[in-house]
Amino acid sequence: MRIITPSRFKRIVIVSYRLPFSIVVKGGKKTIRRNQGGLVSAIAALSEKMTDAGSTELFKKIVWVGKSSKKLQTVNARRIASAKGLSDKPVSGVANISNGPVSHPYAENTIYQLVPVAIKRSIDEKYYGGFCNDCIWPLFHYFPSLAVHDESYFENYIHANKLFAEKLKTMVRPDDFIWVHDYHLFLLPGFIREAFPAATIGFFLHIPFPSFEIFRIMPKHWRNSILRGMLGADLIGFHTNDYSQYFLRSVSRLLGLETTMNSVTADGRFVKVDAFPIGIDYDKFNGAAMNSREVKEEEQKILSTLQNKKLIFSVDRLDYTKGLVNRIEAFEYFLETHPQWMEKIVFNMVVIPSRDSIPQYRNMKREIEAIVGKINGKYATMAWRPIIYQYKSLSFNELVAHYNVSHVGLITPIRDGMNLVAKEYVACQVTGKGVLILSEMAGASSELSEAILINPTNKQEIATAINKALTMSLIHRTVLLTRMQKHIKNYTVFSWAKEILAGVEAVKKEQEIRRVNIMTPAIESAIMTKFTNASRRAIFLDYDGTLVPFSNIPELATPDTPTIKQLKALAINPTNSVVLISGRDKNFLEEWFGTLNIHLIAEHGAFQKSPGGDWLCNIDPDQSWKSTFAPIFQRYTDHCNGSFIEEKFSSLAWHYRNSPAETGQLYAKELKEEIRALVAHENKLHVLEGNMVIELKKTGYDKGIAALKFVSDHIFDFIFAIGDDRTDEDIFRSLPPNAITIKIGITSSIAKYNLATQNDVSRIIERFIEKNHSISEKSRQNVSPDGTAR
Ligand code: GDG
Numbered sequence: 001m002r003i004i005t006p007s008r009f010k011r012i013v014i015v016s017y018r019l020p021f022s023i024v025v026k027g028g029k030k031t032i033r034r035n036q037g038g039l040v041s042a043i044a045a046l047s048e049k050m051t052d053a054g055s056t057e058l059f060k061k062i063v064w065v066g067k068s069s070k071k072l073q074t075v076n077a078r079r080i081a082s083a084k085g086l087s088d089k090p091v092s093g094v095a096n097i098s099n100g101p102v103s104h105p106y107a108e109n110t111i112y113q114l115v116p117v118a119i120k121r122s123i124d125e126k127y128y129g130g131f132c133n134d135c136i137w138p139l140f141h142y143f144p145s146l147a148v149h150d151e152s153y154f155e156n157y158i159h160a161n162k163l164f165a166e167k168l169k170t171m172v173r174p175d176d177f178i179w180v181h182d183y184h185l186f187l188l189p190g191f192i193r194e195a196f197p198a199a200t201i202g203f204f205l206h207i208p209f210p211s212f213e214i215f216r217i218m219p220k221h222w223r224n225s226i227l228r229g230m231l232g233a234d235l236i237g238f239h240t241n242d243y244s245q246y247f248l249r250s251v252s253r254l255l256g257l258e259t260t261m262n263s264v265t266a267d268g269r270f271v272k273v274d275a276f277p278i279g280i281d282y283d284k285f286n287g288a289a290m291n292s293r294e295v296k297e298e299e300q301k302i303l304s305t306l307q308n309k310k311l312i313f314s315v316d317r318l319d320y321t322k323g324l325v326n327r328i329e330a331f332e333y334f335l336e337t338h339p340q341w342m343e344k345i346v347f348n349m350v351v352i353p354s355r356d357s358i359p360q361y362r363n364m365k366r367e368i369e370a371i372v373g374k375i376n377g378k379y380a381t382m383a384w385r386p387i388i389y390q391y392k393s394l395s396f397n398e399l400v401a402h403y404n405v406s407h408v409g410l411i412t413p414i415r416d417g418m419n420l421v422a423k424e425y426v427a428c429q430v431t432g433k434g435v436l437i438l439s440e441m442a443g444a445s446s447e448l449s450e451a452i453l454i455n456p457t458n459k460q461e462i463a464t465a466i467n468k469a470l471t472m473s474l475i476h477r478t479v480l481l482t483r484m485q486k487h488i489k490n491y492t493v494f495s496w497a498k499e500i501l502a503g504v505e506a507v508k509k510e511q512e513i514r515r516v517n518i519m520t521p522a523i524e525s526a527i528m529t530k531f532t533n534a535s536r537r538a539i540f541l542d543y544d545g546t547l548v549p550f551s552n553i554p555e556l557a558t559p560d561t562p563t564i565k566q567l568k569a570l571a572i573n574p575t576n577s578v579v580l581i582s583g584r585d586k587n588f589l590e591e592w593f594g595t596l597n598i599h600l601i602a603e604h605g606a607f608q609k610s611p612g613g614d615w616l617c618n619i620d621p622d623q624s625w626k627s628t629f630a631p632i633f634q635r636y637t638d639h640c641n642g643s644f645i646e647e648k649f650s651s652l653a654w655h656y657r658n659s660p661a662e663t664g665q666l667y668a669k670e671l672k673e674e675i676r677a678l679v680a681h682e683n684k685l686h687v688l689e690g691n692m693v694i695e696l697k698k699t700g701y702d703k704g705i706a707a708l709k710f711v712s713d714h715i716f717d718f719i720f721a722i723g724d725d726r727t728d729e730d731i732f733r734s735l736p737p738n739a740i741t742i743k744i745g746i747t748s749s750i751a752k753y754n755l756a757t758q759n760d761v762s763r764i765i766e767r768f769i770e771k772n773h774s775i776s777e778k779s780r781q782n783v784s785p786d787g788t789a790r
Contacts (some may be wrong), residue, residue: 295401451480
């Protein structure tokens with residue numbers, strides 16, 4: 001993919017729950033330490049290494065908005081003495097503003113402007129501890145039974161998101177790219193959009209987005225607010241295609257919005273939804289494994305304790321999503337079923353301390369310790385302890401050393417958004433040529449298909465995989481690693497960030513093309529003036545969704561008396577040519593409008609009739625094609641509840657307006673593809689996509705062709721067209737540039753203006769009618785008593 005250097009933005013404003021560093025107090029001395037974790041590592045890498053000219057500037061001054069901590073404020077106030085760039089090591093830095101935004105030289109030549117958001121402890125407990133950790137985290141990782149649904153959690157979640165929004169309101173600039181991260185801030189894009197309709201907002205979710213059946217478990221007002229909040233962004237990114245499809249499905253099913261494979265239109269705004277799998281700074285890990293003296297020293301330490309035994313390594317945060325207990329049990333099962341590896345294998349399991357003040361996590365830690373103790377007690381010999389369990393963090397050098405010397409990377413989360421450890425493990429394989437065993441439930445498995453993929457709850461599978469990894473030939477291991485390394489070297493964290501920036505830039509352009517231009521009173525008045533000043537007017541009116549509300553049962557959508565009266569009144573002026581242009585068949589139009597002084601165009605232009613004239617057919621009357629396609633349409637009707645077929649002279653239409661939104665859309669896509677493939681090689685038939693309808697019709701005519709022909713046959717100085725359907729886009733496109741085209745509904749269109757609802761149509765026609773009266777009045781006054789013009 002071509003990466004475009006973003007030019008639209010002057011600043012990146014990152015918003016995440018946590019700021020990227022915290023204060024560490026050791027021996028009375030305070031230092032600043034970069035926080036662990038995927039996001040911080042990713043952004044730090046970007047700021048340190050982005051080499052592309054445009055992006056470098058952008059990443060040299062990052063504004064980061066996050067929750068403030070008491071300690072951080074104290075340190076700022078005391079102005080810690082300076083030191084140089086900050087990598088993983090604790091280093092002190094300069095905090096140059098004690099109150100409000102804080103600048104900090106975080107990495108060489110990079111200024112991080114830190115904007116703390118103050119969140120009271122009582123709110124944070126229910127917001128972060130409650131809603132984020134006890135509801136979203138378990139639910140989105142497919143542990144619904146652990147999810148707590150407490151209304152006060154959600155209230156505090158809204159409150160905290162608003163605090164972030166308030167802070168942003170004080171500092172956002174029009175040329176900022178506001179990049180909101182993760183599940184702590186689902187509502188924030190919506191709040192920012194409300195305050196700054198033109199803002200450029202990206203949202204990235206680092207954890208999985210669950211399937212619709214899991215997501216819908218949340219109370220209706222929570223889940224709808226979350227979706228609406230996310231849709232405030234211009235671009236919504238996930239790690240995998242599955243997550244983005246699950247999100248779109250939820251949007252379609254719960255909000256009823258029409259979606260495509262990678263976009264949705266929300267409140268008339270085009271929103272891009274796509275997969276952007278996060279990568280790592282490959283060269284940093286690979287380079288350290290290859291060349292770093294410190295890493296080599298760490299490796300020696302590990303190897304000296306190993307005494308030629310094979311090493312299995314894992315590192316994760318203490319969390320029930322990581323499959324820690326299952327993993328240990330699987331290792332025990334491996335020992336039981338593969339006794340030949342006794343005393344020849346060591347499982348080095350590092351667990352990073354996390355949330356261990358929470359009882360659930362404390363219990364998990366105890367459970368792990370107990371089971372490790374049990375296994376070691378059962379199998380250990382004087383010379384061998386099967387599991388080395390460490391509950392601590394590793395330095396970068398230690399981490400790389402562990403990755404590089406281990407023969408197997410055993411990464412088995414029950415669910416994981418991506419899992420960067422898997423990628424880092426692969427990047428660090430420079431000497432040992434280890435094998436990656438990876439859970440198929442980690443996002444990373446979509447990319448690392450050369451790993452041995454396992455089901456993390458199946459100990460038999462894991463045990464077999466360990467044995468396979470340990471007995472794999474060097475050539476086989478090298479081939480697999482080389483392929484994976486090629487991929488992660490190519491798609492790094494830098495590519496990830498650049499693609500997101502380029503993506504958001506592209507969305508903005510797309511939005512400009514599809515911009516919704518809402519009819520204001522001033523525009524409406526200008527149209528009325530043009531109407532009055534014109535001497536020959538063509539007025540195109542669509543029927544369903546325009547003259548009458550869109551109905552689930554087309555037969556019931558008949559015009560009421562006021563509408564008929566309006567049409568009569570509008571057509572009374574001989575300088576107005578009123579054209580009712582519809583997809584309906586001619587019998588329907590004849591029945592309701594046949595006696596009016598208006599033009600009728602039926603079946604999208606297949607038939608037409610002038611006032612008082614006969615119906616003319618514009619198409620070849622052959623009907624034989626229908627026998628091929630009717631059975632296909634019928635098959636879809638049988639499978640998709642609520643759908644039905646409408647047969648017209650010129651077409652077959654399959655309506656899904658009464659089907660469940662998502663099912664209807666899915667079948668519509670399939671039907672469209674199936675019949676498109678069948679008609680691809682001949683030019684007699686054409687597939688048309690309307691509002692909740694797929695129509696197969698003869699080629700050579702459409703509403704656009706009919707409208708254009710109509711205006712070409714006469715001379716008009718006022719051309720007006722209004723419609724709600726996709727087929728009306730043909731009219732808008734084909735009419736001359738001076739035509740006034742109006743789309744009903746706040747959705748993107750090539751029409752010049754958008755009218756909010758169908759209810760507004762009768763008001764506009766009424767105003768035309770009023771102008772009619774004043775025009776006739778004027779012409780009456782301009783005519784002498786003898787009938788000649790004055
Ligand atoms: C989310 C999603 C997604 C960990 N311990 C140490 C250490 N780390 C570094 C690793 C890695 C990062 O932290 C952890 O990466 P994960 O991928 O596991 O991500 P999380 O931050 O837990 O969470 C996850 C990620 O966001 C990115 O989008 O992949 O699915 O849950 O970089 O190396 N680094 C050092 N010592 C440690 O002890 N030096």
